[in-house]
Amino acid sequence: MEMLKVEKTFETRELSVNMGPQHPATHGVLRLVLDIDGETVVKVTPHVGYLHRGIEKLGESLSYFQALPLTDRMDYVSAMSNNIGYCVAVEKLFGIEATERAKFIRTIVGEMSRIANHLLWLATHALDIGAMTVFLYCFREREWLLDLFEMICGARLTVTYPRIGGVRNDVPQEFLDSLYKFTDEFPSRILEYETLIDQNRIWLKRTKGIGVISAEEAINWGLTGATLRGSGVLYDVRKHTPYDAYDKVDFDIPIGTEGDTYDRYRCRMLELRQSNRIIRQCIEKLPPGPIMADAPKFTLPPKDYVLKDMEHLIHQFILITKGPTVPEGEIYVATEVPKGELGFYFVSDGTGKPYRMRVRAPSFVHASVLPRLCVGHLVADVIANIGTIDIVLGECDR
Amino acid sequence: MAVILERIEYSPYKKLEPLEIAEKIKEKFPLEAVDVISFRDQVSVIVKRDQIVPICKYLHDDPHLSLDHLQDLTAVDYSGKKDVRFEVVYNLYSIRHRHMIRLKAQVPESDPRINTVTSVWVGANWHERECFDMFGIVFNGHPDLRRILMPEDWEGHPLRKDYPLKGPEKEWSGYVQVVELAKKLKEFEWAG
Numbered sequence: 184m185e186m187l188k189v190e191k192t193f194e195t196r197e198l199s200v201n202m203g204p205q206h207p208a209t210h211g212v213l214r215l216v217l218d219i220d221g222e223t224v225v226k227v228t229p230h231v232g233y234l235h236r237g238i239e240k241l242g243e244s245l246s247y248f249q250a251l252p253l254t255d256r257m258d259y260v261s262a263m264s265n266n267i268g269y270c271v272a273v274e275k276l277f278g279i280e281a282t283e284r285a286k287f288i289r290t291i292v293g294e295m296s297r298i299a300n301h302l303l304w305l306a307t308h309a310l311d312i313g314a315m316t317v318f319l320y321c322f323r324e325r326e327w328l329l330d331l332f333e334m335i336c337g338a339r340l341t342v343t344y345p346r347i348g349g350v351r352n353d354v355p356q357e358f359l360d361s362l363y364k365f366t367d368e369f370p371s372r373i374l375e376y377e378t379l380i381d382q383n384r385i386w387l388k389r390t391k392g393i394g395v396i397s398a399e400e401a402i403n404w405g406l407t408g409a410t411l412r413g414s415g416v417l418y419d420v421r422k423h424t425p426y427d428a429y430d431k432v433d434f435d436i437p438i439g440t441e442g443d444t445y446d447r448y449r450c451r452m453l454e455l456r457q458s459n460r461i462i463r464q465c466i467e468k469l470p471p472g473p474i475m476a477d478a479p480k481f482t483l484p485p486k487d488y489v490l491k492d493m494e495h496l497i498h499q500f501i502l503i504t505k506g507p508t509v510p511e512g513e514i515y516v517a518t519e520v521p522k523g524e525l526g527f528y529f530v531s532d533g534t535g536k537p538y539r540m541r542v543r544a545p546s547f548v549h550a551s552v553l554p555r556l557c558v559g560h561l562v563a564d565v566i567a568n569i570g571t572i573d574i575v576l577g578e579c580d581r
Numbered sequence: 582m583a584v585i586l587e588r589i590e591y592s593p594y595k596k597l598e599p600l601e602i603a604e605k606i607k608e609k610f611p612l613e614a615v616d617v618i619s620f621r622d623q624v625s626v627i628v629k630r631d632q633i634v635p636i637c638k639y640l641h642d643d644p645h646l647s648l649d650h651l652q653d654l655t656a657v658d659y660s661g662k663k664d665v666r667f668e669v670v671y672n673l674y675s676i677r678h679r680h681m682i683r684l685k686a687q688v689p690e691s692d693p694r695i696n697t698v699t700s701v702w703v704g705a706n707w708h709e710r711e712c713f714d715m716f717g718i719v720f721n722g723h724p725d726l727r728r729i730l731m732p733e734d735w736e737g738h739p740l741r742k743d744y745p746l747k748g749p750e751k752e753w754s755g756y757v758q759v760v761e762l763a764k765k766l767k768e769f770e771w772a773g
Contacts, residue, residue: 232730239715240739244746275621402649402676405704418650418676512620515672515683517652526653528672532662543653543672551707580730 197225200562204233208311208566211576213550215565222561227554231547234580242540246506247273247347248483250540255341257544258578260303263296263332264520265578266345271426272516272527273347277509279478281427283470285349290428291362291465292335292344294458298369299328300521301451301458305376308448308570312389314380324372327365334358348482349475359466366463373455381452390445394556394568397442404555405548408523409454410572413439413447420519432464444571451573481507506535515543522546522573546579595645595678599624602646602682610636615687625683627668630695633686637701640673640682648673648682654698654708656688656716660742666690667718671698688718697723715740 203214212233218226238257242250254269255262267289274281281289306321329339335354336344344351380386396404401414411418419436421429437453439446476482483502488495511533517526523545530539549572556568600619603626607614613636616627628636640648653672660666667688674681688695697720698705709720710729717738720726728735732755737744 232728232732235730237739240744240746278621400703403703405651405702416676423676423679510620512618513625513683514621514623515653515681524652526672528653528655528670530657539657541653541655541670543655547707547711548704551704 195221202565204230208569210307210569210574211579213569213574213576213579215553217557217562217565219562222563224557224560224562224565227557227565229550229553231550231576232580234576236581238581239540239542243537246503246535247277247509247537248503248506250537251347252341252343255343256577257542257581258300258520258522258525258546258575259340260575261296261300261521262340262342263292263344264300264518265525266343267293267427268516268518268520268525269527270345270347271518272514272529274476275516276512276514276529276531277347277478277481277507279348279476279481281349281476282473283428284353284472285474285476286428287431287465287469288350288354288474289345290432291354291462291469292332292350293427294461294465295328295331295362297458297521298455299325301455302328304451304521304570304573305448308567308573309380309386311566311570312386314383314386317376317379320372320376320379324365324369331358331362331365334361346475346483348478349473353474359469362462363466366459366466369459370456373452377452387445389564389567390448390571391443392441393444393560393564394571395441395443396552396556400555401442404552406523406552407545407548408519408521408573409447409450410523410549412436413450414442415440420517420524424517426516426518428465429461431468432461434461444567447571509533509535517543520545522575522578523549542581544578544581546574546576547581549574550579597645597678597680599680599682602640602680605643605646606636606640606682609639623681623683625670625685627685627687630669630686630688633669633684634696634698634700636684637671637698640684641701645678646675647677648675648680650674650676651698651702651704651708652681654705654712656712656718656740657685658716658740658742660690667693667716669695669712669718693718694721695719696721699723714738717741 197218197220200217200219202217204212214230216228217224238253241253251269254265258265302321302325306318309317332342333339335358336342336351396414398414398416401411402416415438417436417438422436434457437450439450484495484498489499509531511531513530515526515528517524525545526543528541529537532538557565603617603624606626610632613628613632614626618625640646652674656667656669658667665687668685669688671684686695697709709723712718713726714728714731715738734754737749
């Protein structure tokens with residue numbers, strides 16, 4: 184019997200695959216249309232906007248005090264940092280400055296939120312790539328931090344704790360004690376995560392040489408935060424234009440050399456240690472004093488007084504509904520949030536509401552670089568690339 | 582491969598004051614610069630829109646300025662407040678020299694067009710798409726000018742001042758579709 188001859192070889196053709204918006208590895212509602220040739224990605228088209236709530240438009244219709252809770256809803260993973268970014272920007276526009284104690288408290292909670300964010304990032308990034316165990320370890324420490332947030336303001340995620348000109352209330356001593364204990368234990372916990380994945384052969388294969396972007400290109404794309412520093416660029420808003428108490432504490436900026444997924448991972452792991460250092464120093468140096476700036480025209484009166492006497496109640500009412508009288512002008516203020524550079528651009532026309540409120544969201548810029556990172560890699564690496572740029576779609580879509 | 586920790590000194594490079602940068606722009610493009618506004622140590626230079634790409638290229642490439650980082654690109658609707666309705670705002674920063682400047686290009690309502698700066702900063706791509714989506718400003722030569730945050734068949738540009746805060750009267754077609762489908766599917770519900 185004769186062998187059957189294969190007359191026709193298999194044809195290959197490009198295929199468009201839809202990924203998301205409801206996909207567990209896209210960290211929210213990101214939709215990617217992948218054009219693939221076999222296993223190789225040829226083209227990526229991201230679609231964003233599924234979580235668009237019009238925060239910029241809403242901000243223009245609210246007074247400066249009313250718009251603060253909106254910022255929690257942008258990056259809900261690290262809401263505290265967003266609040267701080269908003270407050271720092273509005274304070275600069277008003278021309279006031281927070282008190283020394285408030286600045287230190289803000290630095291503490293800002294770094295706590297950075298640790299909480301990086302832990303969630305590490306947990307989900309590792310889970311996406313296939314290291315399941317890290318997830319639960321990270322959430323153990325994240326819970327500790329969220330419980331501490333609950334202790335100072337009653338909320339775990341959407342905190343709205345910082346205020347324009349200071350913070351809402353002073354921190355209790357138990358909070359500081361518990362946090363100091365946390366900083367004692369945390370370095371050994373970081374070692375635990377690193378034992379699991381740092382030298383893991385699968386982890387190295389999945390992250391080294393994936394999503395490489397050079398320093399010049401990363402700057403040209405407008406990347407910020409650890410995503411930029413992984414490529415070896417020294418840019419950190421906390422060092423370049425210090426706000427709050429960052430010029431009074433000692434810390435280093437970790438940078439990468441290769442600009443790949445592994446380097447960005449290493450940067451964030453080292454940043455965890457630096458954040459831990461900053462918190463320790465801030466607790467040790469925490470000065471006594473008031474927590475709200477003495478600028479009655481621009482800051483809300485203390486809640487105790489508002490509940491007791493008429494004048495303060497009227498004062499609060501006017502400030503919240505009508506807003507303060509703000510000088511005319513425009514300002515762009517950036518802060519370093521865990522994801523990158525969060526900028527607020529305000530145009531004031533002299534009334535109590537911003538004429539234009541613009542949010543420069545790091546996730547938006549980082550999502551735009553996805554096609555550049557993914558093309559030429561395998562489909563499985565798309566997941567690694569989404570993880571490594573650390574995006575939250577609530578912030579991307581605003 | 583090792584990741585290094587580097588300590589930053591506070592003033593390693595020659596930093597220019599924002600007003601000095603504004604002077605340089607005025608010197609180089611005397612016909613283009615309309616106005617310079619200073620507020621809280623930040624300086625905005627208002628320019629005409631025609632030469633926006635050469636201006637940006639100059640700011641990016643000049644070794645003394647080296648404004649390599651496009652922090653933000655957005656627009657403002659000055660409807661009724663200024664003669665020219667729109668201004669496209671470029672917040673620029675130099676990572677090497679650590680100075681910043683804000684460029685504002687005037688775009689009239691009658692012809693809301695401006696050239697794209699994606700050839701200078703690739704990162705401007707999505708910012709410009711957002712501007713187009715929210716303000717209806719068309720960026721000439723943009724590689725992929727589509728709506729980005731709003732649905733593709735959305736009518737109007739939400740961040741314009743004449744756009745109502747609560748949205749348009751008419752429901753969005755996608756929403757109407759879903760509601761109609763839900764009504765249709767009600768027929769198959771189990772009545773008891």
